[in-house]
Amino acid sequence: MSNELFDFDEILEYSSTDELIISTYLLVDGARTTKKGYLSELNSMIAKTKDNIELASGFEKSRQKNIFNTLDKIKSYVGDSYKRENEKTLLIYAGTNSHLWKVYKLPIILKSKIIVDPKPNTQSLRSLLSNYKKYGVLLIDREKAQIYQVYLGKIREYLAAYISEVPPKVNFRFESGLREKKILGKIGEKLHQFYRTLNENIFDFFKDNKFDYLILAGRKKIINEFQNYLHSYLLAMVIGTFEEELSVREQAILDKANKIIGDFELDNLNNAIDKLIDDLEPRGFGVLGLKKIIDSLMANNIKTLIFMEDYIARGYTCPACGYITLKLQEKCPYCDNELIHLNDIIDEIVESALNQGSEVLPVKENEKLKKHGKIGAVLRYKF
Numbered sequence: 001m002s003n004e005l006f007d008f009d010e011i012l013e014y015s016s017t018d019e020l021i022i023s024t025y026l027l028v029d030g031a032r033t034t035k036k037g038y039l040s041e042l043n044s045m046i047a048k049t050k051d052n053i054e055l056a057s058g059f060e061k062s063r064q065k066n067i068f069n070t071l072d073k074i075k076s077y078v079g080d081s082y083k084r085e086n087e088k089t090l091l092i093y094a095g096t097n098s099h100l101w102k103v104y105k106l107p108i109i110l111k112s113k114i115i116v117d118p119k120p121n122t123q124s125l126r127s128l129l130s131n132y133k134k135y136g137v138l139l140i141d142r143e144k145a146q147i148y149q150v151y152l153g154k155i156r157e158y159l160a161a162y163i164s165e166v167p168p169k170v171n172f173r174f175e176s177g178l179r180e181k182k183i184l185g186k187i188g189e190k191l192h193q194f195y196r197t198l199n200e201n202i203f204d205f206f207k208d209n210k211f212d213y214l215i216l217a218g219r220k221k222i223i224n225e226f227q228n229y230l231h232s233y234l235l236a237m238v239i240g241t242f243e244e245e246l247s248v249r250e251q252a253i254l255d256k257a258n259k260i261i262g263d264f265e266l267d268n269l270n271n272a273i274d275k276l277i278d279d280l281e282p283r284g285f286g287v288l289g290l291k292k293i294i295d296s297l298m299a300n301n302i303k304t305l306i307f308m309e310d311y312i313a314r315g316y317t318c319p320a321c322g323y324i325t326l327k328l329q330e331k332c333p334y335c336d337n338e339l340i341h342l343n344d345i346i347d348e349i350v351e352s353a354l355n356q357g358s359e360v361l362p363v364k365e366n367e368k369l370k371k372h373g374k375i376g377a378v379l380r381y382k383f
């Protein structure tokens, strides 16, 4: 399974040691940069990091050598082995003294940076992960059921329940409503108990924070039967169903689930854009256009940021505090540092919004948003 690609636990639960970890975020988005472009960005970040390490006093020679070697390893990985697909940001965690080496291909733009620290830099990663919904897929037949989680476009297999494990004798005296008796008459006690167990299992899976939405899969008749057993709370989270056999390969389940998830997310996205544009401030909570977005961002006032994926805009930023502006000013108004010019400030805006806990929604196609400045936001409160 290729799930290792999205196994974040080791990084998120990492405990610091004496070892330094190099965290490299590299923007590789095909709409913003070429291979030549991101390689040259990486090289200049590596050169700058080496300079800083040399300037910092207190590094033993051997330690410094390990850091430099690891930086070179990152450089040759990106230059020689890495093939860009459709990811927007490449994220590499590399140990300077151990075999720690994790590569993630992230579906959203983040600012390029290298951080050398006793622990992996995970702020942007954590913000990003909290921005993505998790989907549970429950695949059932009359003998067996399997739960999967689909997250960030990857599938992971979790719990399997078997009807053979259901206790043979069940006592219905205290819980048999009329509806239940009717169903029971049709499907038999063993299956009845299997569905009940399954409902409990999937509810536990939900309480474990394993999914935000649920998809049911199996034969139509079985899904319909089982829905009578599904907790009403979970029933409200079902976003779709599909027909599938339990013996099928994981990839086939992922493909069908992705279709449902894609439609669901696209609907939500288009609705969010309609609502934003119909509900503009000062009457409502919507704002459009880069200037207003930056003002709202600086006031920590963005609930949801929505932007066209190919939108690029020039601007200025303060390297010290993250202040962003469209116009060049003498000094940063917050910390007096010199501002730097950037050919694209959208990754700065996205990262800053994520770190403020905003929901961030990149948009591939939407005529309405395209006409209205390509970037918009729903505010937390009115100005």
Ligand SMILES: [Zn+2]
Binding pocket: 318, 319, 320, 321, 322, 323, 332, 333, 334, 335, 336, 337
């Ligand atoms: Zn500043």
